[in-house]
Amino acid sequence: MIRTPLRPLARILDAREKGENPDAIERENKRIRHEQMRDASRQRAEGRLLVLGVFFFCAFAVISGRMAMMATSDPTEPRGAAVGAAISAARADIVDRNGNLLATNFETHALYAQPKHLVDPVGSAKKLVGIFPDLKEDRLIRTFTGKRKFLWLKKKISPEQMQAVHEIGDPGLMFAPRDMRLYPNGTLAAHVMGGASYGKEGVDAAEVIGVAGAEKFFDDYLRDPANGNKPLQLSLDLTVQAASERVLYGGMKLMNAKGATSVLMDVYTGEVISVVSLPTFDPNDRPRPAIVGDASDSPLFNRAVQGVYELGSTFKIFAATQAIDLGLVNAETIIDTAGPMKVGGFRIGEFRNKNYGPQSVTGIIVHSSNRGTGRLALQIGAKRQKEFLKSLGFFEATPFEIVEASGGKPLLPKKWTELSSVTISYGHGLSSSPMHLAAGYAAIANGGRKVKPTLVKQYGPQLGERVMSERAASDGRMMLRKVVSEGTASFGEVPGYQVGGKTGTADKPKPRGGYYDDKVIATFASMFPAHDPKYVLIVTLDEPVETSGDKPRRTAGWTAVPVAAEMIRRVAPLLGLRPTVEPGAPIGITLTSSN
């Protein structure tokens, strides 16, 4: 590079000769040089800007090109990504606590027709009626030859029927793939399962939605594609459920009852191991809800959670345990149960106008004395009784996870007077479902902690809030054991399982007020083994009558108790409970009579 000197000698000398300032030449040259430098750097900067501009343009062009391509291309599944096994379009299965299948999906097809593509509408219609006898031939011919472009013929068809339709060979008859909800065990646990049906239907697929029971309650979980291969595990035990249903059905028939229900619940975890409501139905072919008549006569009616009944004397134990818990009495305190007793202008009577005289609190429960528990209730007072029953969950619907449970709201008296307090202490005036009763008894059985019945498998005890002291609960259990060993529930004895429980026989209310004389709800609320209960079992029979004697017997001791005992005998070994041998009567001492 040629550098022009700032002070070229020739020009300096020339300037000196002329008497000019030679510094001006230097300044002039400096200025020119600076201008050149400035031009050069400007050019470089402009070049850089250009490159940057081109770069940005290219980047934006690439992005917008990619966007345009994405917007206009057809969607495809990612082919290179890992297998999408975690996402499944099918509804999740439902299994029992041991993983046995309770509900699953089955691929099937729906049949539809596009009449304008039919080659031989009349012939196809005739052949279709041959395969599906419930289709009407003349109507089919009318629609096939009419103006309709599309019609559904059948929602679900079997593979054999599909093959038969294939053999008709008409291109206008088409199949649409369908996922069908299948309950392989048929009527087993039908009320818990509920049933499923189709929501939005398209030619390629149809969504399966739960319509009742756990299928509806857990609909969001079951439909979530992320849960496709994570089955919903319930607390039910398939084997126990099947045995309970069998025993209860037999009992219902033997006792000539029109309905029956049973609830078997773990007292620590609140898991419902089996819940039966009879009569039942097949969730694979769910009947239509009854439009006329009493809803409770429909097989769809779930007596265990929706059947809100006055459960009779089974409530007495709540009054007794509360009185002990409050320190008002102990199990041996003597209370006079003699009449007459009048509360709020009403006479409180006993079963068959008996008179038990002075009785200990245990005796009141063992003999099921109305006046005895009534007097306990008067000592407790309406306010405390109300709070106690509320803490046991008798004031709202159970949180049991099927949709019907929210409909089983207990019926409470509008005004909690002294009279209602007394009647409620022996189970009249407050209607609740057998599931409520199971939760209440579970609190006594587990040592005084509230338990919420649940349908989902649990992995530990609930440890709810304390509703009564350990001592009150243990005294309650002792009294319940005595009811079976020496009281009204003597048929409830199951060797080896120390059943404790309380019977309850309540007259059915007439729809227009008053009570029937010959229609009862017989309930046996039990727990076993009574010294350290693990399970609570509630058996309720609707309108039972036992006719082996001279007179028809309707009390729970004759009807519900034997059924419950047989159920415990069958179910306890299945639950893995080993029978324990109680110490027998001392050998060698015989009770003799002088006459």
Place this chain on the structure above:
Amino acid sequence: MKTVLYILTTCAVIGLAFWAYRENYATQQAFSDTAKLRVSIRNAHSRLAVLRAEWAYQNRPDRLRDLAEINFERLGLLPLHPDQFGQVDQVAYPPQPLLPITNPVDVSNMEAYP
């Protein structure tokens, strides 16, 4: 020197282009294999689902109970009963097989004295 460089570069470009071409087709092949595998996995899944449903259906309690009743003479199956529980120590150990006798010793020596 420059010519050699040019030739080498051209060869490299041709070689890389050939490699990329092959890789492209290999990838396409892998994709279509994956797609086929997916389909067969899906079919296997649905077959499995059918089999599971079939298994559950065949093992439904109603049917097993009926089968147990029909075959009662041969199997003698009854519902589990409380008195069928036992203790582990009530179960006898299987008898041990006797050890083989390898070197028999004569305990009688009557034959020694004729």
